Amino acid sequence: MAFEPRIIGFLCNWCSYTGADLAGVxxxxxxxxxxxxxxxxxxxxxxxxxxxxxxxxxxGVIVMGCHLGDCHYQEGNYKTIRRIPFLKRLIxxxxxxxxxxxxxxxxxxxxxxxxxxxxxxxxxxxxxGPLKLYVHQESEQAxxxx
Amino acid sequence: MAKPxxxxxxxxxxGGCEIAVLDIHEKILDVASAFDIxxxxxxxxxxxxxxxxxxxxxxxxxxxxxxxxxxxNLEIAELLRRKSKVLVAFGSCSMEGGIPGLANLTTKDAILxxxxxxxxxxxVQNGGxxxxxxxxxxxxxxxxxxxWNTVKALDQVVPVEYYVPGCPPQPNQxxxxxxxxxxxxxxxxxGSVLGAGEKTxxxxxSRNKKEKKLKHFYRPYEIEPNTEDCxxxxxxxxxxxxxxxGCGALCPAAGMPCRGCYGPPPNQLDQGAKMVSAIGxxxxxxxxxxxxxxxxxxxxxxGTFYRFSLAHSILRRADKL
Amino acid sequence: xxxLKIDPITRLEGHGKIDIFLNDEGEVANTYFQIPELRGFEQxxxxxxxxxxxxxxTRICGVCPEAHHMASAKACDAVFHVEVxxxxxxxxxxxxxxxxxxDHTTHFYALGGPDFVVGxxxxxxxxxxxxxxxxVGLEVGGKVIEMRKRTQEVIKMLGGKQTHQVTxxxxxxxxxxxxxERKQIEEHCIWFVEFGKFTQQVFNDIVLKNKAYVxxxxxxxxxxKIYSMGLVDDKNRVNFYDGKVRVxxxxxxxxxxxAPNEYLDNVAEHVEPWTYLKFPFLKKVGWKGFVxxxxxxxxxxxxxxxxxxxxxxxxxxxQAEYEKMYSTLxxxxxxxxxxxxxxxxxxxxxxxxxxxxxxxxxxxTGAKFRTIPTETPTEGVGIVEAPRxxxxxxxxxDERGILKKVNLIVGTTNNYAPISMSINKAAxxxxxxxxxxxxxxxxxIEMAFRSYDPCFGCATHSxxxxxxxxxxxxxxxxxxxxxxKRS
Numbered sequence: 001m002a003f004e005p006r007i008i009g010f011l012c013n014w015c016s017y018t019g020a021d022l023a024g025v026x027x028x029x030x031x032x033x034x035x036x037x038x039x040x041x042x043x044x045x046x047x048x049x050x051x052x053x054x055x056x057x058x059x060g061v062i063v064m065g066c067h068l069g070d071c072h073y074q075e076g077n078y079k080t081i082r083r084i085p086f087l088k089r090l091i092x093x094x095x096x097x098x099x100x101x102x103x104x105x106x107x108x109x110x111x112x113x114x115x116x117x118x119x120x121x122x123x124x125x126x127x128x129g130p131l132k133l134y135v136h137q138e139s140e141q142a143x144x145x146x
Numbered sequence: 147m148a149k150p151x152x153x154x155x156x157x158x159x160x161g162g163c164e165i166a167v168l169d170i171h172e173k174i175l176d177v178a179s180a181f182d183i184x185x186x187x188x189x190x191x192x193x194x195x196x197x198x199x200x201x202x203x204x205x206x207x208x209x210x211x212x213x214x215x216x217x218x219n220l221e222i223a224e225l226l227r228r229k230s231k232v233l234v235a236f237g238s239c240s241m242e243g244g245i246p247g248l249a250n251l252t253t254k255d256a257i258l259x260x261x262x263x264x265x266x267x268x269x270v271q272n273g274g275x276x277x278x279x280x281x282x283x284x285x286x287x288x289x290x291x292x293x294w295n296t297v298k299a300l301d302q303v304v305p306v307e308y309y310v311p312g313c314p315p316q317p318n319q320x321x322x323x324x325x326x327x328x329x330x331x332x333x334x335x336x337g338s339v340l341g342a343g344e345k346t347x348x349x350x351x352s353r354n355k356k357e358k359k360l361k362h363f364y365r366p367y368e369i370e371p372n373t374e375d376c377x378x379x380x381x382x383x384x385x386x387x388x389x390x391x392g393c394g395a396l397c398p399a400a401g402m403p404c405r406g407c408y409g410p411p412p413n414q415l416d417q418g419a420k421m422v423s424a425i426g427x428x429x430x431x432x433x434x435x436x437x438x439x440x441x442x443x444x445x446x447x448x449g450t451f452y453r454f455s456l457a458h459s460i461l462r463r464a465d466k467l
Numbered sequence: 468x469x470x471l472k473i474d475p476i477t478r479l480e481g482h483g484k485i486d487i488f489l490n491d492e493g494e495v496a497n498t499y500f501q502i503p504e505l506r507g508f509e510q511x512x513x514x515x516x517x518x519x520x521x522x523x524x525t526r527i528c529g530v531c532p533e534a535h536h537m538a539s540a541k542a543c544d545a546v547f548h549v550e551v552x553x554x555x556x557x558x559x560x561x562x563x564x565x566x567x568x569x570d571h572t573t574h575f576y577a578l579g580g581p582d583f584v585v586g587x588x589x590x591x592x593x594x595x596x597x598x599x600x601x602x603v604g605l606e607v608g609g610k611v612i613e614m615r616k617r618t619q620e621v622i623k624m625l626g627g628k629q630t631h632q633v634t635x636x637x638x639x640x641x642x643x644x645x646x647x648e649r650k651q652i653e654e655h656c657i658w659f660v661e662f663g664k665f666t667q668q669v670f671n672d673i674v675l676k677n678k679a680y681v682x683x684x685x686x687x688x689x690x691x692k693i694y695s696m697g698l699v700d701d702k703n704r705v706n707f708y709d710g711k712v713r714v715x716x717x718x719x720x721x722x723x724x725x726a727p728n729e730y731l732d733n734v735a736e737h738v739e740p741w742t743y744l745k746f747p748f749l750k751k752v753g754w755k756g757f758v759x760x761x762x763x764x765x766x767x768x769x770x771x772x773x774x775x776x777x778x779x780x781x782x783x784x785x786q787a788e789y790e791k792m793y794s795t796l797x798x799x800x801x802x803x804x805x806x807x808x809x810x811x812x813x814x815x816x817x818x819x820x821x822x823x824x825x826x827x828x829x830x831x832t833g834a835k836f837r838t839i840p841t842e843t844p845t846e847g848v849g850i851v852e853a854p855r856x857x858x859x860x861x862x863x864x865d866e867r868g869i870l871k872k873v874n875l876i877v878g879t880t881n882n883y884a885p886i887s888m889s890i891n892k893a894a895x896x897x898x899x900x901x902x903x904x905x906x907x908x909x910x911x912i913e914m915a916f917r918s919y920d921p922c923f924g925c926a927t928h929s930x931x932x933x934x935x936x937x938x939x940x941x942x943x944x945x946x947x948x949x950x951x952k953r954s
Contacts, residue, residue: 048419051460068432082437083426089441090418093251093448095465134296134463158506161480162529162630171616187477191910194474218482218503245526246915248511257507261745265509265874268736268745269754273763277505279647281741281821286470288741291505299588314529314630365868367518367547367637367840400627400634401641405522407631449515453523 005125007060008053009034009118013108014072016064030115031122034062040061041065042103043076047087050101054091055093055135060100062117062126067105077105097128149215150206152181153197154236155226157219158297158406164188166314167209170321175418180328181207192408197225205230207327208216209310211237211247213457214298217279218291227304232333234340238313240300242409243457245313247297247451248324250456250463299458308334313407316393339412342392344435346411347404351375351386351395359427363443366403377403379426383444385451388420407454416460418451468496479917480530481879485890489911497792500887502744502917509873517546517844517868524860525631527877532631533566533622534853534878535860537708540635540861547637547840554637554833555687558854560708561652561825562625562632563851567619568659571770571811571904573623575666576611582914583674590907605674617655620823624648626951629809639837644659649832656823660784663816667788670812675795684805687913690897692717692802693759693885694749694766696813698852699724701901704781705773705817707852711728713776714749717761724752724779726797731860734932735875737884747876748885757888765888768856768881769919770810775800782824785817788878804889807918811854844868853878855919879919886916 011017017038023030036107040045050061063084065077080103088098104117156164168174185192216221225382227233238244241349249257250309261273279292298387300306310323319341326340327333334340348355355376362382371377377384377398384403386395390411397404410417431437445448469489476483482504488496515523521539525532530618536870537559544551551559576599584599598605619629624644627633634641644652674680683689699713700706713724714733725733736745737754748754748764755763766772780786792809793799801810827832846863856878863872879886899906 008335028159048414048416048460051416051419055460057463065280078432079427080431081434082293082430084446085192085434085437086441086447087419090447090451091461093464094461096461108322133461133465134432135461156482158504160526160532162526162532164480165529165630168615169619171612177591181881187475187665188480189477191477193477216504217508245523246506248515248523252507252511255512257505260510261505261507262738265736266731266872267734267747267874267876268738271738275738275740277743278740282487283499283741284468286486288486288499288501290484290501290742293743294504313526365516366641367543370839373642374604394629396623397633402522402627402633402636405519419888438514438653445867446514446519450519453519466632 003126003130005033005059005066005122005130006057007034007082007121007125008058009036009047009060009062009064010042010049011021011036011038011106012044012065012072012077013038013040015066015070015105016042016114018108019064019106019114022109023070023109026111028111028115030118033122033125041071041073041076042080043073043078045080045083047083047090050087051091053130054096054133056099057131057136059128060120062102062104064104064106064114064117067107070107079080088146096131096133099124100128100131111133149180149182150284151184151204152177152204153183153185153208153226153230154188155185155208155210155212155222157210157212157216157223157240157300160245161188161448162356163209163239166237166317166320168310169317170324171317173321173324175437176328177324193264197229200229201229202228207232207234209234209236210300210379212302214242214300215246216291220303223300223304232307233300233304234308234310235300235306235317236310236335236409238311238409238454239367241309241311241458242455243297243299244454247299247455247457248453249297251448252464256291256382268281270435273385282360296463297457302458307336309339311339311341311390311409312393315341316396319392339390342390342408345391347386347389347391347398347408348376348394350391350393351376351398351404353398355379359430359438360428361430362377363381363440365445371401373401383425383450385417385421385453388417388451389415394453405453406451409455416450417455418459421447421451469493471904471909473913476913480528485912486897489898489904493898493902494542495891495895495898496784497663497889498887498894499617499741500741500890502883503742505743509875512521512873514650514869517543517862517864517870520862520870521635521861522631522633524875527628528873531566531570531853531878533563533626534851534858536626536632536635536856537563537771538849538853538860540637540850541709541727541849541851542847542862543637545848545849546844546864547847547860548842548845549838549840551636551639551837552644552835553607553831554830555836555838557828557831558625558640558643558909559838561653562622562634562820563708564818564822564825565618565621565656565659568663568815568822569615569622571815571818572611572618572662572666573616573856575808575812576607577809582917583680592927595623595705601942608670610662610665614659617658621652621655624652636837638840641837643834643836646832649826651821653826656819656826660816660823663812663819664784666812670809674943681708681795684803684809688892689805689889690802691759691767691804691885691888691892693763695772695775695800696750696766696768696857696881697776698850698857699777700781702853705777705779705814707814707818709851712850712857714766715776715800717800717802722749727850727859730848730850730876734859736876739884740771744880747816747881748884757884757891758802759888765884767804767885767919768852768878769807769816770854771804771807773802773852774810774813778859780813782817782820784820788813788816803886803917814854835908854869855879856881880896882919886919889915889919
């Protein structure tokens with residue numbers, strides 16, 4: 001069976017989630033590979049969520065937020081624009097191709113942009129292949145520290 | 147009434163946790179009189195066979211330091227788990243993997259290759275002689291443990307009741323833990339972190355914290371920071387925001403940045419994720435090129451943010467490099 | 468063939484096991500001293516920033532982190548081609564000498580001392596500080612704890628933390644001391660010197676006045692004629708912090724005196740497949756196997772070898788003891804390996820004297836204690852004497868100071884071959900046809916290598932505290948043997 005990338009998408013409530021909704025309502029075709037998780041702001045996306053996504057089997061992670069200057073919380077996406085490039089370097093240090101993590105700004109009215117980004121990323125991950133990590137072999141132990 | 151039995155053991159360790167226990171100085175007398183120390187290779191002559199002969203759960207308290215990086219470490223971890231009522235992951239290595247955990251950024255093969263064939267002082271014979279787990283000598287067979295590719299923390303191989311962080315745990319904190327145990331008060335819930343606080347190192351640090359807006363990061367040798375202000379605010383990467391308190395913030399007090407030896411703060415799984423988040427918040431730039439330039443000044447993020455906690459981080463080890 | 472195992476070896480730092488094979492006559496066919504672990508610092512430090520090495524390499528050993536901290540800092544200075552200002556250098560030396568005095572104390576009283584005080588034949592349960600105290604008095608135990616306490620306090624002030632120091636960086640040290648702190652440290656250093664003198668007296672009373680012990684020290688079972696290595700200053704006096712590495716032959720003649728960046732021309736490491744640790748040997752002489760003598764490249768790097776390799780001590784009280792040792796033991800060099808205990812306490816005194824000189828130096832409270840490096844980092848070697856032997860750190864970096872290559876030859880590693888040989892010799896001496904091999908015998912075989920260096924052995928079951936009001940002396944099973952009250 002051909003490899004179907006599993007991509008986790010963290011979408012901010014105000015812009016990009018609405019943009020995704022718009023794509024759907026407008027019947028714009030896009031690859032079904034991105035599983036969407038809505039957060040209030042892209043600045044809410046803790047790097048630990050992204051690492052956890054990779055740990056649990058995601059082949060790629062995409063974070064979408066409002067364009068700079070349009071953040072509902074003023075500065076949330078400014079933090080995102082620094083964190084994601086930093087996190088790409090971090091995962092690179094773990095041997096994960098940084099292209100598996102992507103940051104895109106998608107506004108509420110950009111339904112077709114949403115679809116374009118999703119399709120592009122799906123194809124990029126398809127070309128990179130499934131992500132195989134050491135932690136995928138290890139089962140979760142009990143008693144993680146409190 | 148028989149005294150409670152105490153065991154201390156070191157796996158892939160440096161001995162610093164043992165020294166930290168001794169650094170409670172004259173209070174060691176109280177420990178020695180309150181407990182019957184049944185196994186402590188650094189100090190007493192009991193051997194593994196003595197432990198094997200003990201009844202299961204006959205050791206009341208076992209302080210286990212050191213990471214799990216070979217078959218002997220695992221064997222003794224499992225042995226002591228069987229023989230102990232309460233097993234404590236003592237110190238950074240057993241709690242998180244510690245500095246030996248940095249070996250998870252390389253591989254066993256790369257280590258062996260370098261040590262036995264590439265190190266400039268090593269004599270290479272016959273293309274390379276490597277240690278063997280079993281060797282047949284003229285007199286008989288001898289064996290050494292098998293080294294693993296991945297370093298693990300103690301709770302990744304056996305269930306653990308409590309954790310005492312630090313590299314090493316500070317002696318005053320060790321005494322706090324021992325004193326609590328000797329008081330007879332009910333023990334905290336299983337899984338608790340003892341001998342440490344519930345906040346971050348920044349909380350204990352006496353340096354002034356004003357505003358963090360950074361356009362430049364410096365490596366510790368590049369500038370001479372002042373003694374009053376937060377090191378991070380002066381541009382030196384300090385792990386304070388991503389590290390549990392309890393140590394007294396000794397390193398910043400000595401003019402050096404925290405490197406995270408007390409492990410992640412409560413409710414944080416991953417020190418690297420926390421530092422990316424924290425530093426991402428304080429970089430004063432929003433053009434991608436400027437951001438990249440500033441990030442270039444933070445060298446070796448994986449080796450710095452996970453200096454002590456790589457084995458216990460979310461991803462645990464690097465894969466292909 | 469009978470196969471005896473000692474697993475793990477105890478009362479010293481690190482992991483190890485000893486396998487003894489006996490032939491059908493019940494005599495020793497061979498022994499193997501195996502080191503069962505490798506953590507891989509040299510490899511996993513590749514990719515790390517070089518200035519972090521003084522803080523990473525301390526985790527090689529938590530008993531002598533100061534040694535790694537210092538060797539690493541010196542290697543970093545060399546990598547950055549930067550010179551440490553005088554105040555910085557003196558602060559580092561003060562930290563280092565304080566550590567040396569404390570570390571040697573722990574070893575001598577809790578490990579070396581018992582072997583002499585209580586006697587090598589004594590049951591294991593008595594061979595610890597308690598046994599020493601029983602023989603010599605409560606005062607000793609209390610003084611030892613106080614010495615450790617004081618040295619750790621000074622180390623914390625200068626190094627930031629008691630274990631795993633943080634203050635040494637390329638170009639100097641990250642903090643200086645105030646006049647207030649200087650006075651506190653001076654008071655400690657005065658105490659160190661008194662303790663050093665006291666220790667010479669203890670050794671004199673317990674060991675030197677006992678002819679049986681002196682004979683034991685000079686006995687053949689514990690003698691090995693190999694090369695001696697140690698750091699010396701420009702006057703060929705023992706120096707723990709800096710200098711050149713001098714090697715003298717079994718006959719006492721100088722073989723070589725090399726600078727840190729010449730170490731690769733002089734020392735190489737031999738690999739055996741039955742252990743993870745390698746065997747350093749002198750390149751100019753060659754590896755001839757586990758044999759002694761002038762033709763074998765086996766050498767030791769220990770307190771005794773340091774005193775053999777030097778022409779004297781850098782401080783007066785220690786120099787007097789140095790002369791006394793050599794005249795008592797029949798001249799230089801001394802090959803009686805148990806004499807390491809004596810050499811060690813002479814070094815203890817010397818380190819204490821050095822610390823006192825340094826804390827009284829007017830530059831010690833100077834404001835300039837570090838130089839900011841400006842050169843492009845490349846490559847460098849830092850060598851110090853660790854209490855347990857010559858310690859070499861060799862780093863190669865890229866132009867940003869990120870490590871490309873690391874090579875370490877660690878203190879005890881230098882002694883791996885002689886230790887293996889000492890164990891072999893002791894086993895052959897102690898295990899004879901027709902004699903039952905008891906746990907005590909195996910213990911005495913372990914004793915053969917404890918004099919080299921146990922990183923630390925702080926045997927305690929019960930130990931008198933500092934200025935106790937009531938002291939109960941307990942046996943190992945908790946039985947009170949003696950109760951002493953002081954008002």
